[in-house]
Amino acid sequence: MMNVKNSIRIKVREIVYQTTLFAIVILACWACNTDDTQDVVTFENLVRSDEFDVEGTPDPEFWDFDIGNGPNGDGWGNQELQYYTARSENATVENGFLIITAFQESFEGSDYTSARLLTKGLVEQQYGRFEARMRLPYGKGIWPAFWMLGADIDTNPWPGAGEIDIMEYRGQEPTRVLGSVHGPGYCGSEELCEETAVSTTFELENDRFDTGFHVFGIEWGPNFVNYYVDDVLYNQITPDDVPGEWVFDKPFYILINLAVGGTFVGGGPNDETVFPQRLLVDYVRIYN
Amino acid sequence: MKRTRINIIKKSVFVACLIAASTSCERSISDDVEFATLSNGGEIFTDDFIGMGEDFYFPFIGAKPDVFSVDMDEGYESTTSIRIDVPNADDPAGGFAGANFVIDGSGRNLTEFDALTFWARASQAATAGLFGFGEEFSTEVAQVDLTTQWQQYIVPIPDPSKLVEVKNVFRFAAGGIGTEGQEVGYSFWIDELKFEKLGTIAQPRPAILAGQDVTVDAFIGQEFPLIPLTQTFNLGNGQNQTTLIDASYFTFSSSNPEVAKVNEGGIVTVFRQGTAEITAVLNGVSAQGSLNLNVLGSFVSAPIPPARDPSDVISVFSDSYESLSGLNVAVFNGPGFPAGEPISISMTDFDGNNIIEYGNLDFVGIGWDGNVDVSGLQFLHIDVQVTQGLSPSDILNVQIIDFGANGVDDGSVRVDDTGGGFNIPAADLEEGVWVPIDIPVNQFTLPTGGGFAGSPNLTNVARVVFVGNLGVANILVDNIYFYRN
Secondary structure, three states: OOOOOOOOOOEEEEEOOOOOHHHHHHHHHHHHHOOOOOOHHHOOOEEEEEOOOOOEOOOOOOOEEEOEOOOOOOHHHHHOOEEEOOOOOOEEEEOOEEEEEEEEEEEOOEEEEEOEEEOOOOOEEOOEEEEEEEEOOOOOOEEEEEEEEEOOOOOOOOOOOOEEEEEEOOOOOOOEEEEEEEEOOEOOOOOOOOEOOEEEEEEOOOOOOOOOOEEEEEEEEOOEEEEEEOOEEEEEEOHHHOOOOOOOOOOEEEEEEEEEOOHHHOOOOOOOOOOOEEEEEEEEEEEO | OOEEEEEOOOHHHHHHHHHHHHHOOOOOOOOOOOHHHOEOOOEEEOOOEOOOOOOOEEEOOOOOOOOEEEEOOOOOOOOOEEEEEEOOOOOOOOOOEEEEEEOOOOOEOOOOOOEEEEEEEEOOOEEEEEEEEOOOOOEEEEEEEEOOOOEEEEEEOOOHHHOOOEOEEEEEEEOOEOOOOOOEOEEEEEEEEEEEOOOOOEOOOOEOHHHOEEEEEEEOOOEEEOOOOEEEEEOOOOOEEEEEEOHHHOEEEEOOOOOEEEOOOOEEEEOOOEEEEEEEEEOOEEOEOEEEEEEEEOOOOOOOOOOOOHHHEEEEEOOOOOEOOOOEEEEEEOOOOOOOOOOEEEEEEEOOEEEEEEEOOOEEEEEOOOOEOOOOOOEEEEEEEEOOOOOOOOEEEEEEEEOOOOOOOOHHHOOOOEEEEEEEEHHHOOEOOEEEEEEEHHHOOEOOOOOOOOOOOOOOEEEEEEEOOOEOOOEEEEEEEEEOO
């Protein structure tokens, strides 16, 4: 979701998978077509996690903060409306949860504040299982995300470094999340990319993402990224699916943020959007 | 007798009143409830009525009775549906359609559902007055837009745990389309009418008094309903849906029960001098909005005006003279003064003596039917009791507006409208005491904040305006009339 200059034109395949049976079928098929040395189901060795058990400031050995409204002052390339801070009001660990809170308030020229945490230079890994258990906020213009960027982004600017969006969500669509990849030539920017990002929507039936906790994760290995919500694997992206170079064979770092407004959510909040809004994170776990 | 209506200047209040009026005719629940045997089925009409019994259709009083049928040629993904033929406004059998569907037999246990849902379409785009359900736990969605395409509608249940037995499972009301009084009828169809567990009804935000924190000065014996009472949910499609709901869903509380209490019907009664904050909770969620009462003590009436020859008086608001029809105590008003403090406007009947109360008044215009010629009269009389502390520099500004020969409000264009103001200084007022004020009709010489030059014409007077933003923002008013000696 970073540095997206224009509206994200994503190829959305809206599919609701109700059972894991289909997921197993996908895995089975994939296994037939791929190198035998690769195996998607062996990421069971927990190598790093933040269970958010220590109250107060998020663990500085795990998390850093992005501050402000983007290096170019354009809402992080997305016309986001919030100003990110490292204040405890916007991000704190409480009762076993990381709580990121978006407020409607005038601050440093912006009308909203919130927080964006990232593990750049602290926790970076190539391949593995990355998952977070979260309860999402809601309302028009609310845009939480759990995502990853290629760790070489300082020398290999977006979208070249690659982006894996494990979970993105529009507050006005409380039953849906998206999983995507962006890379060179295929991304959310019409200026920078010929092709759109590769994205899939997952929709809950008879439930929604802002009323309870759900696990959002990927299984990422050489030549595949599998997306899942809770126990449902809903998409697999492979080099064959991306209209460009596969740039997902190097370390990535994690970001968790709660944006207010932006092209992805069709503009800003409206009169009915309730503030403050909170993103609760129970844990972030990384396996290999 | 001492019921006070708080005017919250919002459309929904009016709707709420209409609904209260239109649905208050039915109210009964069986005494011999046997919970164990109640059906917990949700379906009301799919391809036919389900479990409704023989005699379930009860039109509202005043509604055209025979508007309902089952259409065998129309339906949502089927060929049967409920058809309602909304009559023309001038239909002698009744000018609108409206009815309750009440189970002929035992009620249903709806505690496992979270919404009433149905599909509907109309013969032409129209806005139905309401859809809902419930007797004791009435729940209604007002002003529902229907289109010519089938669409699903969702009426979220405010708190399903309350619905252990419901017999009144569906209710609708609709008038025709067009100019008021000349509405033309149309038809609409309803299908797949049922209670469901959607699982996507979330983020409850109950509210009393339209979610506003209202502060009012009050007197012993006064009563305040907390309407409109609402519950708002966010639906699975991301849209918010507000329902107008019965007080029985709420638990009300008073911060000072010796000063004021709330009954289960959501009516606040004032008992003694002091202050009290009235709040409410619905199913564990604090309701937005509160009523903050500042009880001044026992009510003392304004002095009764002297008897006068009717030809010597044109009364806008008084129980002592025959007054003009169509009184509107707030044709227009500002948001409140000081800024951020919402205006409160209410009228209270103290045993036959009505008074108007303005709180946090920035400005308000009082209107009535037609315009009046006061050029032959001498004074505008008002009785004013200030209910706030006064500083020497405070002023209550009173204005009159004349609509001119064309007789209508020309708005900011003015045309032939004229207006002017008169300042009543603090020295001429007194906190807690009725003060009679007589302003010569030719003394409204000051220019007004609304842009009038002063010294208005007097032959088509249509408004009396009170402006509180010069310091006197909390007043009781009685006996507004023009007269001559």
